[in-house]
Amino acid sequence: xxxxKQNARESYSAIARSLNVSEGTVRSRIxxxxxxxxxxxxxxxxxxxxxxxxxxxxxx
Numbered sequence: 141x142x143x144x145k146q147n148a149r150e151s152y153s154a155i156a157r158s159l160n161v162s163e164g165t166v167r168s169r170i171x172x173x174x175x176x177x178x179x180x181x182x183x184x185x186x187x188x189x190x191x192x193x194x195x196x197x198x199x200x
Contacts, residue, residue, distance in 0.1 A: 152170070
């Protein structure tokens, strides 16, 4: 969680290198946390750049 809080856009492979674990381990742990609803991905759109012209949030 620490690495995701620091930079949520960090790649699985970069996080894995920092933790000295495999990329698969990081992916599995993040997917498990998503399934357990520990956190969620939220994407905020820029209304000036999206086709509809409306702001929107998408949650995964």
